Amino acid sequence: MIRMTRLLALTTALVAAPLAAQAESWTLSGKDSALHYGSIKKNTIGEVNTFTGLSGSVDADGKVKVEIDLTSVETYIDIRNERMVEHVFGKDNPTATITAQVDAGALEKLSPGEMSVVDVEGMLTFAGQDVPIETSMAVTRISDKRAMVSTDGMIMLTMAELGLDGGIDKLMELAKLPGITRVAPVTLRLVFDRGGKPVKAAAKAEPKKAETVMAAASGGDAAAGKKVFRKCKACHVVDKEKNKVGPHLVNIVGRASGAVEGFKYSKAMAEADLTWNAETLAGYLANPKKYLPGNKMAFAGLRKEQQITDVIAYLESVAK
Ligand code: HEC
Known part of the structure; x- marks a missing residue:
């Protein structure tokens, strides 16, 4: 049984995805991690898309860095993947980065099998724009060497904030769509291994369509x-x-x-x-x-x- 330990929100900046205690660093397992986002077109068609190419780490001081390979976008339609990269993200922006500072000690307090929900503040950097993110995340200690951090609710990203409005207009024009929502709900599943070398997800690896x-x-x-x-x-x-x-x-x-x-x-x-x-x-x-x-x-x-x-x-x- 997983015991829920709700930690109180910690100090001001950048609280507590509590990885990286004992001066140990953690490495993101790309193949076990995923970022999903939702989109709605014509008000009625909801779709879930994903980025398969995630990599990153949490260093011994609790600095989290997750890189998202934007060319790994999987919308389940090839032409749409190409259009997303070309017109929405822009070919000059191959990666987006999430950074956060977390409490380096708190994870060690979780025994394998335990979970806690923590508030996290971080920054999404994309094409030179910094967008602050504030969300609660569920941290689960899977084993001594492995931890999973996943969104507890959802992160809402506004296209305008990311500077993507123009790209979305272009997509609507190309796909002859009357509307695509300008806010995307995002969920994250990040699996970290203690120490270890980065295992990058092969972008577009398995066609898990x-x-x-x-x-x-x-x-x-x-x-x-x-x-x-x-x-x-x-x-x-x-x-x-x-x-x-x-x-x-x-x-x-x-x-x-x-x-x-x-x-x-x-x-x-x-x-x-x-x-x-x-x-x-x-x-x-x-x-x-x-x-x-x-x-x-x-x-x-x-x-x-x-x-x-x-x-x-x-x-x-x-x-x-
Ligand atoms: C007599 C010729 C003919 C035969 C036989 C035929 N098709 Fe087609 N098919 C077409 C044409 C022409 C189109 C394009 C339709 C349009 O533009 O309206 C098409 C379109 C399609 C599409 C949509 C493709 C796209 O790019 O959207 C699919 C899928 C398809 N056919 C599958 C099949 C399958 C499977 C069979 C056999 C069971 C088959 N067709 C038999 C002529 C044929």
Whole structure:
């Protein structure tokens, strides 16, 4: 059982993610840590995105530094990842940094298995802008050598504060969206190992995409799906970025609809704003005309549900 010890807020500046006692430093485990943020478009579509490339440390004096590799942004749509880096963050700003000063002694008071909620004040530095952050964090001592610090509530970041308003305008224009929220809720899960060398998360390492999981969960058989794909071959290739009558389907699962540059989509497809995942593909492939009226895929649809899940499994299996 985890015992909750609510520490009182400590002094003025920069209180207590209480790592780094006994003059020991802690190193962030990139592969076990994550930063998630939420976004809402058109007032109704909520999405959770993440940065996979985190690294950092807490030194013996309690100075915390976490670096976020902005190019590791994962929005689950490739073109959107590219747009985020190019238009929102800016190519000249490859990293954002969070710094904080924490009470170097307090973690040692936690025994493995114990947790405490502490107030933390820190600074997010991004493209030359310093944005103060104040939040409460849950600190859990997982073992003697390992601790996890995670947001207790959420951190709300305002795009204007970060100087990102212009980039968001550009994104709206590119994606033809009437609105994207200007405040993003952010959550953090930071896992630190005592001492140790930094283990950087391989940026974009594992494609832990929601869509991937869904396709796998739908129980498709990729080998059977390869045969089903014969029905698509007259118009699509999936193994290279080459358009035929239809657009290429490389990495189609997780891709935004209408996203192949240079392919002339129908107006309906160009404006659809869908993400192709197990669910949307199933709907579209069962009955293209009905699912997306006005699209120009001259294909009657796959009648059997199994064929659909199989072909999706196949498309997924050949993804790069
Ligand atoms: C007769 C040609 C034809 C066949 C057969 C066909 N398609 Fe298509 N497909 C198209 C065209 C053309 C488009 C573009 C539609 C538009 O712009 O409205 C398209 C679009 C798509 C899209 C959306 C791509 C994007 O970039 O948004 C997917 C997914 C897709 N097809 C999958 C399939 C699958 C899977 C099959 C086989 C089960 C198949 N298609 C069979 C012609 C075809």
